[in-house]
Amino acid sequence: MLDVCCTCKEDRSLDFSVYRKPTHTDQYLAFDSNHPLQHKLGVVRTLKHRAKTINKNRDNLGKELQHITQALTICGYREWAVSSEPKAKDKRKSQGTTCNTRGHVTIPYVGPLSEQLRKAFRRKGIETHLKPTNSLRSLLVAPKDPTPDKDKCGVVYEINCKDCEASYIGETGRSLCCRLKDHKRDSTTNKSAVRKHQVDQNHQLDWDHTTVVDKEDNDFLRGVKEAIHIRRNNPTLNRAVGRYYLPPIYHSLVETRVWAEPTDRN
Secondary structure, three states: OOOEEEEEOOOOOEEEEEOOOOOOOOOOOOOOOOOOHHHHHHHHHHHHHHHHHHOOOHHHHHHHHHHHHHHHHHOOOOHHHHOOOOOOOOHHHHHHHHHHOOEEEEEEOOOHHHHHHHHHHHHOOEEEEEEOOOOHHHHHOOOOOOOOHHHOEEEEEEEEEOOOOOEEEEEEEEEHHHHHHHHHOOOOOOOOHHHHHHHHHOOOEOHHHOEEEEEOOOHHHHHHHHHHHHHHHOOOOOOOOOOOOOOHHHHHHHHOOOOOOOOOOO
C-alpha cells in the first residue's frame, strides 16, 4: 500500500502509519518560490490529509503532524500556512459554481498580475488555473539529450538559399528530415516552390542549416504559427500566406514583434 507502514502488534491487531524511505529528504515546494499560494497550501493540506487518512492511532497521528510541521518549517513555511486546514465544501455551492462556470483558462503565473487576472476572470464566471512557467529545474536540469532539429516533429521551419536572399517558411507534423526529402525529391510531380527555385535559378539551397523557428504539436496552432512567421519575415519563396489565414487585425502586432515569442518545448 502506497506510503503505508503496516505493523502487527502483540495482540495480532494491525497498526498503520506513514512510511518514508530511508533516503527521503523532506524537501517540499519552498515557500519563497515563485509559485501560486494555492500550490504551497496544497502541499500542507495534502500532507495532513495523508496523515489523517493513514494514521488511525492518535499517538501516531500526533507524531506525524509534528514531523510535517518540522519539515515544512525548514522549507520556509510560515506558522499560519502550516496550520491551515482545507475548507469544508458546500455541495450546493459547488454544484452551483459548476453550473455557472462559463469555461476554464490556464495562464502562466507571474506574481500579483496573475492573481489580478484570476479575479477578473472569476467575475466573468471563468475558472482560472495558474501554471508556473520557467523554473531553475527546467533551466539547469536536462535529463535527456536535446533532439536534433532534423528529428523534431511538429515544427515550423525556414530554408535559406546559398546564392541569394530567397527563403522559404513551412510547417510539418512529421519529422523535419522527412519533409526536407519531399522538397529535394527530383520528380515531375514535385511542385514545391523550393524545388522550383532551385531548378529555375540553378541555385543551391542550404539544406544542412534548415532552421526550426517554432515548435507546436497541435495541428491548428502550428498552422497559425506558420502564418505568423510568414507575415513577420515575408519569405520570397512562399506562394501563399500559409495554411491558416491570419486576419489583418493581427498584422500590426506581428510586424512590430509585440507577439510573445514561444519557447521551444522539447
